[in-house]
Amino acid sequence: xxxxxVPDIVxxxxxxxxxxxxxxxxxxxxxxxxxxxxxxxxxxxxxxxKDLSHFGEFGKQGTGYxxxxxxxxxxxxxxxxxxxxxxxxxxxxxxxxxAHYGNFDRNGxxxxxxxxxxxxxxxxxxGRFQILDSESIPTVVQDMHIKVAIIAVPADSAxxxxxxxxxxxxQAILNYxxxxxxxxxxxxxxxxxxxxxxxxxxxxL
Amino acid sequence: xxxxxVPDIVxxxxxxxxxxxxxxxxxxxxxxxxxxxxxxxxxxxxxxxKDLSHFGEFGKQGTGYxxxxxxxxxxxxxxxxxxxxxxxxxxxxxxxxxAHYGNFDRNGxxxxxxxxxxxxxxxxxxGRFQILDSESIPTVVQDMHIKVAIIAVPADSAxxxxxxxxxxxxQAILNYxxxxxxxxxxxxxxxxxxxxxxxxxxxxL
DNA sequence: TAGATTGTTAATCGATTAACAATC
DNA sequence: TAGATTGTTAATCGATTAACAATC
Numbered sequence: 001x002x003x004x005x006v007p008d009i010v011x012x013x014x015x016x017x018x019x020x021x022x023x024x025x026x027x028x029x030x031x032x033x034x035x036x037x038x039x040x041x042x043x044x045x046x047x048x049x050k051d052l053s054h055f056g057e058f059g060k061q062g063t064g065y066x067x068x069x070x071x072x073x074x075x076x077x078x079x080x081x082x083x084x085x086x087x088x089x090x091x092x093x094x095x096x097x098x099a100h101y102g103n104f105d106r107n108g109x110x111x112x113x114x115x116x117x118x119x120x121x122x123x124x125x126x127g128r129f130q131i132l133d134s135e136s137i138p139t140v141v142q143d144m145h146i147k148v149a150i151i152a153v154p155a156d157s158a159x160x161x162x163x164x165x166x167x168x169x170x171q172a173i174l175n176y177x178x179x180x181x182x183x184x185x186x187x188x189x190x191x192x193x194x195x196x197x198x199x200x201x202x203x204x205l
Numbered sequence: 206x207x208x209x210x211v212p213d214i215v216x217x218x219x220x221x222x223x224x225x226x227x228x229x230x231x232x233x234x235x236x237x238x239x240x241x242x243x244x245x246x247x248x249x250x251x252x253x254x255k256d257l258s259h260f261g262e263f264g265k266q267g268t269g270y271x272x273x274x275x276x277x278x279x280x281x282x283x284x285x286x287x288x289x290x291x292x293x294x295x296x297x298x299x300x301x302x303x304a305h306y307g308n309f310d311r312n313g314x315x316x317x318x319x320x321x322x323x324x325x326x327x328x329x330x331x332g333r334f335q336i337l338d339s340e341s342i343p344t345v346v347q348d349m350h351i352k353v354a355i356i357a358v359p360a361d362s363a364x365x366x367x368x369x370x371x372x373x374x375x376q377a378i379l380n381y382x383x384x385x386x387x388x389x390x391x392x393x394x395x396x397x398x399x400x401x402x403x404x405x406x407x408x409x410l
Numbered sequence: 411t412a413g414a415t416t417g418t419t420a421a422t423c424g425a426t427t428a429a430c431a432a433t434c
Numbered sequence: 435t436a437g438a439t440t441g442t443t444a445a446t447c448g449a450t451t452a453a454c455a456a457t458c
Contacts, residue, residue, distance in 0.1 A: 015404035061416040062458040097302035172406035190402035197395035199220035201377035267434040
């Protein structure tokens with residue numbers, strides 16, 4: 001189910017395929033084809049078939065893919081057929097938006113703890129969460145066996161927060177701070193810096 | 206200054222280099238080397254030199270790169286040595302966080318108009334912005350000659366918003382809605398779907 | 411059966427890296 | 435000069451695509 005040698009770039013596309021399948025399912029579609037997904041996603045149909053072939057044979061010649069079945073397979077491959085507890089560090093505007101973003105829960109990612117180091121915020125409520133002291137990250141993360149964290153603190157404290165999280169056992173970090181983090185190779189990091197995305201477009205204008 | 210044939214993937218890395226240079230400048234450093242940037246960014250030094258060589262010769266053998274100079278060159282290449290007006294569509298939690306995110310202004314991206322279609326929000330204040338009716342997107346975008354937009358609406362209205370924006374002359378879209386947009390080839394789109402980023406990491410856990 | 415679409419092979423295309431002459 | 439680092443070439447590596455036999 002999880003061959004060790006699947007390229008990173010292939011894994012990166014699977015969530016996009018999954019998202020498209022969810023969309024088709026909502027439209028109560030039952031069958032799709034690599035060409036249809038290709039048209040929708042702006043990816044070649046050959047690439048979609050090749051990507052999927054790393055994990056098995058999910059389609060039927062002459063017919064295509066049963067959407068429900070392929071979706072379940074992708075969810076298993078990506079390990080999102082289970083629920084994940086998530087720690088959120090940073091209770092500013094950004095942390096607030098993240099904590100209220102319904103798509104996390106809807107996709108099995110449950111924020112279970114929100115941390116901040118500002119004494120004025122610690123103990124206060126943010127939506128349904130009581131904000132915890134960042135000092136308690138190690139104990140809370142360890143006790144709850146949390147493996148996934150989101151960093152939503154300013155750039156100048158992000159590396160320090162990352163160090164604490166890694167030390168506490170976090171293995172995947174979604175980093176909203178505009179800085180490249182230094183972490184051990186076993187820890188995965190994904191970056192969301194909207195300024196970087198805008199700068200990738202202005203070049204072409 | 207802008208050779209037509211520079212690979213997309215190279216352009217994608219330039220903002221990361223720029224971010225690292227800004228960071229070094231704040232530490233009052235004056236000179237850096239491809240190897241130092243490589244260590245900081247987890248990219249090979251050869252790749253950094255090769256990427257830069259698409260645009261000119263910015264370093265000195267034996268010495269490295271003058272940080273201020275290289276930074277200015279990258280800003281020119283990416284066209285972020287100028288100010289950009291940005292339209293924001295969607296005044297929910299996410300739109301709120303985006304409108305208040307200081308890094309946009311700090312990097313020359315100025316949100317100048319915020320739109321929503323909810324009658325309860327239209328006319329209300331969100332921070333320093335008065336929320337405008339989405340119906341007015343065409344006129345406002347055209348009158349202000351806005352070229353860059355951010356979509357922060359739910360998935361089910363994102364495509365429609367994108368169509369309106371493109372029609373109004375928008376050429377670059379930063380899309381926070383969890384859906385692949387269908388736009389003409391001349392329009393650039395960048396995607397930020399945090400769920401996708403989380404799903405790219407759980408595979409490895 | 412005829413038509414359609416998969417899974418897979420082999421070829422092509424493109425990106426990364428190693429290495430080093432040039433040169434500061 | 436000796437040491438260091440760039441810019442660039444050529445080789446390597448890896449990803450994408452075209453094409454088609456297999457098969458539903």
